[in-house]
Amino acid sequence: MDIIPVTDFPDIRVRSMVRSTSGGSLMMIPRENKLVRLYIQLTDGLSTNSRLTRSMVTPMMLIETAKRILSPYTIDFTYIHWWSAYQIGQRSGDHFDKQGRIFLAGDAVHTHSPKAGQGMNVSMQDTYNLGWKIGLACKGLVRPKAIIPTYDMERKLVAKELIAFDRKFSELLSMHSAKDISETSVELKQFFKKAPLFTTGIGVNYASSILTVVDDEAHGLAKYVVPGKRFASCQVTNHSDGRVWELHHRMPSDGRFRIMVFGGNIAHDEQRFAVNALGQWLGKTLIPRYPPINICPIVDRRLQTVRFQSELMTPIIEIFLVHTAPRDQIDILQDVDSTYHPWHPKLGWDYDHIFTTSRVITEDTIQSTQSVYEDYGIDEERGAVVIA
Ligand SMILES: Cc1cc2nc3c(=O)[nH]c(=O)nc-3n(C[C@H](O)[C@H](O)[C@H](O)COP(=O)(O)OP(=O)(O)OC[C@H]3O[C@@H](n4cnc5c(N)ncnc54)[C@H](O)[C@@H]3O)c2cc1C
Known part of the structure; x- marks a missing residue:
């Protein structure tokens, strides 16, 4: 039941569980507008599956049970917002x-x-x-x-x-x-x-299948990114405007696949050449293999139609580059392959797919935080590619 409680129980505004030796268990979850949800276990009178016994449950019965469980603390309510009774079926x-x-x-x-x-x-x-x-x-x-x-x-x-x-x-x-x-x-x-x-969903770990390939050697490159598990979010800095983003906010659930290139310190020539060579292959060989898709339908309410506009077609594979070089040492238009910042005839260069782990604190100070690489277990020198 959802109530506005009147109680001397000190933890009423944090999620709490009370198990009593006499009256069952009670879970409390604080909600909006001063409400608290009580999950009250009823141990008497509901031993059969009969609907009749369930219909005997009343709000007063619920609050009396809650009082018994919470004793010696007291609880009552000024307002009941909602209540229901259900039998658990697993x-x-x-x-x-x-x-x-x-x-x-x-x-x-x-x-x-x-x-x-x-x-x-x-x-x-x-x-x-x-x-x-x-x-x-x-x-x-x-x-x-x-x-x-x-x-x-x-x-x-x-x-x-x-x-x-x-x-x-x-x-x-x-x-x-x-x-x-x-x-x-x-x-x-x-x-x-x-x-x-x-x-x-972070704990879900899908088994090997046509979609999930567990390759121990490849997995070692990004130790904490587990194939079959959800790709966790980390904070990164947009290379172009210095804004800090959760990676997940740049990855809407629109049916596309993402190739995340963790390119390491691309201020080093050798590293940058490798990252750019990969970018060229992705842009010229891999992406053209698959037809682009429409992800933004235009809804015409008058004609009651949904159609896709051809100019909004986008590759089914979206490429991101997350490097560790200081922002001021890389000019993306000069230094980075255009697969990572593609050109659009109407929208110009793309500035939303290259991120760095170095964070601008003030205009003059750059603090390098390698935590993204640490969080994913990626060696900064070697880098890694993650498909999400
Ligand atoms: C007290 C309580 C607290 C809960 N708290 C949480 C919580 O904190 N977090 C959480 O994740 N989950 C919670 N749940 C569980 C959650 O509510 C359900 O798991 C979730 O609603 C399931 O969604 P669903 O779409 O599968 O089914 P439902 O939400 O049941 O949706 C099914 C819909 O289909 C409709 N329908 C049925 N038959 C037909 C028909 N023949 N034709 C057309 N429409 C039909 C129904 O009216 C209903 O609207 C709670 C459940 C309860 C009972």
Whole structure:
């Protein structure tokens, strides 16, 4: 239930969990507008799956249970915004698709307790996983029979892992004896810490498939970028305007692939020649192999049509360069291959794809922070290429 609480419980404005030996468990999540969401475990009267017992639940019953669990602290409310009662069912479907044409996603194919805040997040990740694959298949850029089955393969495993996690989490929350509660408090804390790995998708690790190739030698070049896992974001500085960006903000989810060239210190001639040679190959050989795609549909509400404009066509592969040279030592128009800053007849040179790890503090001081390379486990001298 979402309430405006009146309580002497000191941690009411932080996410907290109370497990009581007599009354079950209570989780509190502070919300906007002074609201707090209470997840109250009801241990009495709901032992059967009957709808009748569920319909017996009232807000007063909920708050009385919360009071029992929280005692000797007190809790009451001035306002109830919303409440509901549900029974936890931990289930997942055997198949997420039927013949590669009908797909199940979200709660329709996996359910679990809402306490870990996973359901919506994992459901959206299901449809994201499916969406880009269907998008590229419809555009004729990938073979549906090769790509579409990876949806079932990848997401079914995530659902199974999530349900295993949730079972254990629910079990820990349902402990009654003082001994069990105290013995499992460290474990419960670890579960709390682990939960965001699911909600953010960072913890998901897709197995080898046509999309994920695990090559130990190549992996060593970027030790902390794990093939099959989400590419984590780091802060980088735009080479041209000095603005600091989260890399993810430059990588919208529009169905394109990204090649991130971590080129090291391109102020050194040898390094710059290597990075430029790679740029030439990417620009002249790799990118032209694939037809460009439309990613910005124009919606005409009057005619109720959606169409793509040909001048908005863009390569399906987007190239980024993240180097470590000080900004003032590199003139990108002179020094860097144009694949990294392509020319557009109407828009001029591109200034949004070259980043540096050195950060401008004032006009005269440049502080070099190699943390991006450290965070990804990339050797600055050797560099690495990451496909995301
Ligand atoms: C109390 C509670 C708290 C939660 N808290 C969190 C949280 O903090 N974080 C989190 O990530 N998740 C949370 N969840 C889980 C989250 O709400 C669900 O996992 C998520 O909504 C699932 O999304 P979905 O699109 O798969 O299904 P739904 O959100 O259920 O959407 C399905 C839609 O389909 C419609 N529909 C059904 N049948 C038909 C039909 N025949 N024709 C047309 N439409 C139909 C339904 O009306 C509904 O709108 C919570 C759940 C509960 C119950």
